[in-house]
Amino acid sequence: MSSGDTFKDVLKAAERALKYLTSQGGYKAEDISRPEYQKLIDETYKMFDSAIRDNDIPEEMMRALQSDAFLFGSLKTHAQLLEADSLLTKDGRVKSYRELDDEFRKLNVEYNQNYLEAEYQFAVNSSQMAAKWAELDEDGRYNLQYRTASDDQVRPEHAELEGVTLPKDDAFWLEYYPPNGWNCRCTVVEVRKSKFPESDPEEALEKGEAATTQIGKDGKNR
Numbered sequence: 359m360s361s362g363d364t365f366k367d368v369l370k371a372a373e374r375a376l377k378y379l380t381s382q383g384g385y386k387a388e389d390i391s392r393p394e395y396q397k398l399i400d401e402t403y404k405m406f407d408s409a410i411r412d413n414d415i416p417e418e419m420m421r422a423l424q425s426d427a428f429l430f431g432s433l434k435t436h437a438q439l440l441e442a443d444s445l446l447t448k449d450g451r452v453k454s455y456r457e458l459d460d461e462f463r464k465l466n467v468e469y470n471q472n473y474l475e476a477e478y479q480f481a482v483n484s485s486q487m488a489a490k491w492a493e494l495d496e497d498g499r500y501n502l503q504y505r506t507a508s509d510d511q512v513r514p515e516h517a518e519l520e521g522v523t524l525p526k527d528d529a530f531w532l533e534y535y536p537p538n539g540w541n542c543r544c545t546v547v548e549v550r551k552s553k554f555p556e557s558d559p560e561e562a563l564e565k566g567e568a569a570t571t572q573i574g575k576d577g578k579n580r
Contacts, residue, residue: 445462
């Protein structure tokens with residue numbers, strides 16, 4: 359199945375949303391509750407939910423992931439509608455949908471195929487790691503150890519986390535249990551406490567923050 363087929367329902371929902379935005383002459387944040395925009399949120403959420411449900415995850419953890427997925431779908435929809443709104447006028451005149459067709463098509467593919475493909479894979483990785491967490495040993499014999507894919511594609515910042523070894527209840531895992539970014543292939547394994555020394559918790563947190571911080575031109579962490 360091609361990417362276009364995989365994301366066809368989201369692409370169609372976005373096309374309808376963009377047509378509605380044009381007919382209204384613009385978009386404001388309070389408009390997000392309109393059925394045309396809610397449909398796009400729902401179709402985006404369905405993509406993430408399918409990735410989450412494809413794993414054996416405890417109910418409480420699944421609900422948390424689903425809540426995050428719905429929030430992300432809402433924010434993603436809002437972002438693309440704001441960008442579409444910025445394309446809508448020229449010299450004080452609202453363009454017709456026909457005039458915007460090419461720009462809107464590119465916008466749709468960018469958000470709802472290209473970006474969504476990476477976001478969907480992130481949801482897959484997150485749910486797989488959540489399922490792995492649920493299977494971790496509970497008797498205290500093991501610590502957790504951070505592992506990268508150990509190849510030339512590993513981000514230098516993530517390579518710094520290689521071998522971080524801490525108890526399961528350490529605060530580090532609340533913040534930096536992988537995946538830690540788009541296309542992150544890092545994982546966590548259980549290791550016997552007697553075999554590997556524990557890492558310094560504060561130093562591990564500093565490395566984790568460095569690995570997940572990339573300040574953009576707008577001053578925000580990307």
